[in-house]
Amino acid sequence: MSATTGFIGLGAMGLSMARNLHRAGHLNAVWNRTASKAQTLAAETGCISAADPVDLARRCEVLVLCVSADDDVLDLIATLTPALRPGQIILDCSTVAPATARKAAEQVRSCGADFLDCPVSGGVEGARQGSLVTMVGGEPATLERARPVLAAMTRQITWMGPVGAGQATKAVNQIMAAGIAAAVTEALALGAAAGLPLARVIEVVSGGAAGNWFLNQRGPTMIQDRFETGFKIALHDKDLAICQQLAADCGGDLPLVDAVRDDYAALMAAGFGDEDISALYRRKRALFGNPIPLVVKSPHAE
Numbered sequence: 625m626s627a628t629t630g631f632i633g634l635g636a637m638g639l640s641m642a643r644n645l646h647r648a649g650h651l652n653a654v655w656n657r658t659a660s661k662a663q664t665l666a667a668e669t670g671c672i673s674a675a676d677p678v679d680l681a682r683r684c685e686v687l688v689l690c691v692s693a694d695d696d697v698l699d700l701i702a703t704l705t706p707a708l709r710p711g712q713i714i715l716d717c718s719t720v721a722p723a724t725a726r727k728a729a730e731q732v733r734s735c736g737a738d739f740l741d742c743p744v745s746g747g748v749e750g751a752r753q754g755s756l757v758t759m760v761g762g763e764p765a766t767l768e769r770a771r772p773v774l775a776a777m778t779r780q781i782t783w784m785g786p787v788g789a790g791q792a793t794k795a796v797n798q799i800m801a802a803g804i805a806a807a808v809t810e811a812l813a814l815g816a817a818a819g820l821p822l823a824r825v826i827e828v829v830s831g832g833a834a835g836n837w838f839l840n841q842r843g844p845t846m847i848q849d850r851f852e853t854g855f856k857i858a859l860h861d862k863d864l865a866i867c868q869q870l871a872a873d874c875g876g877d878l879p880l881v882d883a884v885r886d887d888y889a890a891l892m893a894a895g896f897g898d899e900d901i902s903a904l905y906r907r908k909r910a911l912f913g914n915p916i917p918l919v920v921k922s923p924h925a926e
Contacts, residue, residue, distance in 0.1 A: 628652055629773050630684035632677060632700060633718070634661040636853065637744070638690035640751035641717070641777045645688070646671060648776035655680045681707040686773050690717045693862060694724040701728045710736030713770050717758075717777075719743045719798070719859075721866045722788035725761060729787040738766045741787055743794035744778060745801075748854050749841065755779045759797070761790035795870050798863040801855075802884040804838050805901050806908075812847060813908035822847040842902040851896070851903040858897035861888040 631642040634656040645651040646669040653672035656662040666673035674680035681687060681704050691697060697720050704714070714732050716725065716739065725741035732739040740762035750756040756778040760767055767774075767783055774781050784793045811834075815825045826843040829835065845852065864881050871878045887907045888897075896903050 628685040629688060630654065630674065630680040630686070631688045631690070632656070632680065633690035633692075634658075634665060635690065635692070636748050637717075637751040639665065640748070641688070641690060641744075641756075643669070644751075644754045644777050645773065648772075650686075650773055650776055653680045653683045677703050678707040681712070685711065686713045686715060686770060688715045688717060688773065692718070692859065694720040697724055697728055701731050705731050705735055708732060708735040708737040712737040713766060714739045715770055715773065716741050717744050719794050719863050719866070720791060721869060722761075722791040722795075725788045725791045729762070738763065739787060740766055740770060741790040742774060742781075743790055745794065745797050746778075747837075747841065751777075758782065759784050759790040759793035761785055761787045761792075791866075792870065795863070795867045798860065799867050799878065799881055801838070801901075802860065802864060803880050804836055805842075805904050806880070806884050806887070808836070808839050808843065809846065809902065809904040809908040810911070812843065813905060813912055816847070816909065817912035838902075842900065846902040846905040849905075851899040851905075853898060854900040854902070856898050857888050857891055857901050857903060860901050861885060861892065861897075864888075 629645055629650040630653045631638065631645060631651065632655050634642060634654060642651060642654055642665060651669060651671045653674045654662045654665055655674040655677055662673040672683060674683065677700060689697060689700060691700065697716060697718050714737065716728065729739035740760055742758045742760045744756040744758050746756035754777060757780040758774055758778040760781060760783050764783055771781060784790050812822060815822055826839060830840055864885050867881055868878055887904055891897065891903055891907060896906065
């Protein structure tokens, strides 16, 4: 499948994933709603900046999608379907509902092409380093055909079951991410209130049973009140809404997710929705006297 892959969605994750495809010799064409992003990457890599998704589909055997929301995926599938042909594969690395993946697969398969839902985890760092993990739903034979493309972007590829199983697994991942973020930010807020040297707290705790990726990667920046975008609060909130719906479909609920979404709602209302989820630290610090403002300052304020 060398140089026969097209990529749609050059956001924080997608841009690095597309670059890794290029390095592995797979990338043929790219398309993005903001055309300048695709044109810049095309100039950098020598790949084609497709005129539209249909143009990209006509040029490529494998199409990778990495977009933000369920409606984005379904709109793209509807646009692509008339141009699809037997033997093509769509790999959807977006995070959407399992039902969305099944609906997309049905449309794609009606054209003789095939579909895998293969959401990824590992953050912008993992996308940049090619060390993402991938949770795949779909036919095992299709996965084997697509494996070289996925391997160029990820370090671990795990088949989870039929279409939709990858997205259901990602929902499990997102709940865990929410709980870890809430626990780490609350714990460090307590440490700050107790007057502890937080850099040393992170160092020692990281080496014990409570060590985790989020603490290692986001702890040092959050204690400096820096919340540069890694995984936007607004996007995680969207994912957690998917988790709540899946839980309801399974006859249960998710109290932890409910609590985190309440915190996210307050942060988004205050204008922090585009910050990294480590900005939960703002909310947790507020439990100890609110030393970090929860009101966005006017850009004109002195």
